[in-house]
Amino acid sequence: EIHTVQQSTRLRDLQDIVSGTSQTTFPLVDNQNRLAGVISLSDMRHVMFEHGELSDLVVAGELGKRSVAVIHPGDSLADALEGLSGQSFEHLVVVDTNDERKVVGLLSHHAVMGRYRKALQQTGVFDRSEDESP
DSSP: OOOOEETTOBHHHHHHHHHTOOOOEEEEEOTTSOEEEEEEHHHHHIIIIIOGGGTTTOBHHHHSBSOOOEEOTTOOHHHHHHHHHTOOOSEEEEEETTEEEEEEEEEEHHHHHHHHHHHHHHHTSSOHHHHSOO
16 A cells, blocks of 8 residues: 655644554645655654654645656666666655556665666676675
């Protein structure tokens, strides 16, 4: 299950959302559930823990990033690697092929790198035995 966050969600309410999931990146959506940006745990931490008195005043849309690297179902591994390299988030937002603002999933950095390693092994560029510790 992917947890999205409304832009208008107060920081205090975000605490409940984040504590109930292991997800670290959250697509920000508008009131029509269309992608408007992304917010990460690190975006929230500073205000949550150092400025707790602001948690009723600050909303998610004020903390999140509007510029979002997205990927589509069926995009290549190279596309995913490129998307991850241009951002500091742990996940890429997966959007519908026909609608750039319809969130359909998240793709983790871990999953992309695992697939990349597998591709390197299949081509013989990366020998698994080189990665194993003695």
